[in-house]
Amino acid sequence: MKDTWLAERASCVSGNRLLGGIDEPIRTKAREIYRPGSAQQIAELIRSLPTGTPVASVCGGHESSNAAAVAGDGAVILDMARLKSIEFHRDGAHAVVTVGGGVVFRELVEAVRERKAALPVGTGPGVGVVGYVVNGGLSGYFSRRLGLLGQRVMRLTVVTARGEIRVLTPADELFTAMLGAGSALAVVVDVTFELAGENVVRGAEQRVISFETRDQAVAFAREALRIQRDHVLPDDSLSMELVVTGTKALVATVVFYDTFQGRMADFVAPLETLAARLGLRVVAASHFGSWFETAAALWPVIDGMKENPLAMLQHCMGTEGVPSDAVLDAVCDTIIAEAPLDEAPLSIVEIRTLGGAAVSKQPLPSGNCRHLFFVDLITLYDAQEKSLAERQGITDATRTVMEKARGVEGLAVDFSGTHSQPDDPEMGVSPAVIFGTEAMAAMVRERKRRVDPGNRFRYHPYAKFL
Numbered sequence: 001m002k003d004t005w006l007a008e009r010a011s012c013v014s015g016n017r018l019l020g021g022i023d024e025p026i027r028t029k030a031r032e033i034y035r036p037g038s039a040q041q042i043a044e045l046i047r048s049l050p051t052g053t054p055v056a057s058v059c060g061g062h063e064s065s066n067a068a069a070v071a072g073d074g075a076v077i078l079d080m081a082r083l084k085s086i087e088f089h090r091d092g093a094h095a096v097v098t099v100g101g102g103v104v105f106r107e108l109v110e111a112v113r114e115r116k117a118a119l120p121v122g123t124g125p126g127v128g129v130v131g132y133v134v135n136g137g138l139s140g141y142f143s144r145r146l147g148l149l150g151q152r153v154m155r156l157t158v159v160t161a162r163g164e165i166r167v168l169t170p171a172d173e174l175f176t177a178m179l180g181a182g183s184a185l186a187v188v189v190d191v192t193f194e195l196a197g198e199n200v201v202r203g204a205e206q207r208v209i210s211f212e213t214r215d216q217a218v219a220f221a222r223e224a225l226r227i228q229r230d231h232v233l234p235d236d237s238l239s240m241e242l243v244v245t246g247t248k249a250l251v252a253t254v255v256f257y258d259t260f261q262g263r264m265a266d267f268v269a270p271l272e273t274l275a276a277r278l279g280l281r282v283v284a285a286s287h288f289g290s291w292f293e294t295a296a297a298l299w300p301v302i303d304g305m306k307e308n309p310l311a312m313l314q315h316c317m318g319t320e321g322v323p324s325d326a327v328l329d330a331v332c333d334t335i336i337a338e339a340p341l342d343e344a345p346l347s348i349v350e351i352r353t354l355g356g357a358a359v360s361k362q363p364l365p366s367g368n369c370r371h372l373f374f375v376d377l378i379t380l381y382d383a384q385e386k387s388l389a390e391r392q393g394i395t396d397a398t399r400t401v402m403e404k405a406r407g408v409e410g411l412a413v414d415f416s417g418t419h420s421q422p423d424d425p426e427m428g429v430s431p432a433v434i435f436g437t438e439a440m441a442a443m444v445r446e447r448k449r450r451v452d453p454g455n456r457f458r459y460h461p462y463a464k465f466l
């Protein structure tokens with residue numbers, strides 16, 4: 001079971017792990033994998049192990065470096081797949097949902113739809129809700145209106161490194177640290193979110209524009225990103241995402257919230273006019289009429305990304321303030337122009353608006369709640385189709401692009417626990433950048449020393465510095 005488990009549970013394999021012996025399947029190093037069914041079972045298991053035994057938790061299996069799923073010699077993995085409960089209830093004036101530690105977004109989104117409610121969920125249907133929340137996950141579509149999902153947490157049930165079951169509320173010292181660095185601090189058994197009403201989203205418009213040459217993609221992005229900066233960023237009642245794909249498509253999605261007063265067409269027409277002026281064809285136009293339709297918009301595309309194995313490298317960059325012309329040009333001329341989209345055709349560059357409620361709500365230890373402008377380079381390819389030299393070439397090209405991004409004044413790089421690649425050799429990530437501030441980084445470090453002095457929870461995106 002152990003030998004095939006990782007292939008079944010991990011959605012991708014880190015591109016950095018595919019540069020050694022070719023055709024050798026990546027296996028977990030853990031000595032044992034358990035599928036606990038309750039907090040009690042997790043607590044008893046942790047107490048029964050020698051105190052030095054490292055423990056890794058796996059929820060949706062989408063973390064791009066496979067830190068938890070590969071783990072290490074002598075480690076024990078807790079595969080949370082049996083903890084699938086989704087319970088709706090009321091907490092005082094709040095409508096809330098309590099979600100088990102193994103629930104993935106497709107399950108949560110479908111259940112929340114039935115309740116006519118909404119949450120700022122991530123785009124991947126198989127991404128683990130807890131794996132996303134404890135690493136400070138963001139929603140490009142919904143966070144400007146609803147904040148980060150972590151900013152809607154009211155309660156967490158966790159098991160500590162000593163095997164104690166604790167219920168954390170905002171009054172607990174550990175609570176905030178769990179919502180950006182939780183994968184290093186405890187095992188989450190369930191999490192309770194405050195729901196929003198489904199009417200927070202009025203709808204969304206999406207246009208898919210095809211391109212032939214990279215110069216065309218760059219030319220479209222150069223102007224579309226100025227529309228995003230000048231017309232969308234100052235207005236918290238909408239958000240806009242531009243995705244450039246290795247399959248030669250530009251996908252522009254504009255999401256309109258209940259607070260939006262204007263005409264949707266005023267934001268879509270300029271993108272269509274721009275495409276026409278550059279001689280590019282709009283090949284698909286979609287309207288999503290609800291929170292659910294918008295949340296599920298990318299599921300069919302993501303469902304199609306199943307290779308054997310799917311190799312992934314993930315990095316993010318962005319700005320806390322409004323991006324300058326120089327930053328936008330660098331994104332176009334470096335990331336969009338030079339990312340290995342042809343060599344790794346499943347790859348995407350996502351450019352999103354953040355800010356809004358994510359900035360105004362209670363800060364979390366996550367760079368995601370401080371940034372207004374966000375770019376995510378996801379390098380993806382079918383590893384079976386690539387020779388070792390080709391894999392190395394794709395990895396080198398990604399690193400070169402990221403090195404250039406690090407040299408751009410005003411552009412922060414790798415500030416997210418969900419979108420950064422902690423296993424890149426020789427690429428340091430800064431605790432203050434990834435957790436948002438020096439003070440947040442110091443707080444997380446202090447909590448880590450206190451609750452997990454033996455570093456039992458060591459397989460997470462912050463392993464380089466925590």
Ligand SMILES: Cc1cc2nc3c(=O)[nH]c(=O)nc-3n(C[C@H](O)[C@H](O)[C@H](O)COP(=O)(O)OP(=O)(O)OC[C@H]3O[C@@H](n4cnc5c(N)ncnc54)[C@H](O)[C@@H]3O)c2cc1C
Pocket residue numbers: 011056057058059060061062063064066067068069080101121122123124125126127128129130131132134135136137138139140182183184186187188189302417418419459460461
């Ligand atoms: C297709 C796709 C779409 C994505 N979309 C978004 C997006 O829109 N926004 C965004 O922010 N990110 C997004 N991501 C990134 C994703 O949120 C992160 O990779 C996330 O950490 C994955 O969580 P997981 O549970 O699926 O992965 P896992 O590998 O299972 O877990 C990730 C980390 O969380 C820890 N963890 C998991 N469960 C627990 C638990 N119960 N207790 C304590 N720690 C736990 C693990 O130990 C590991 O360190 C996406 C990724 C993919 C592949």
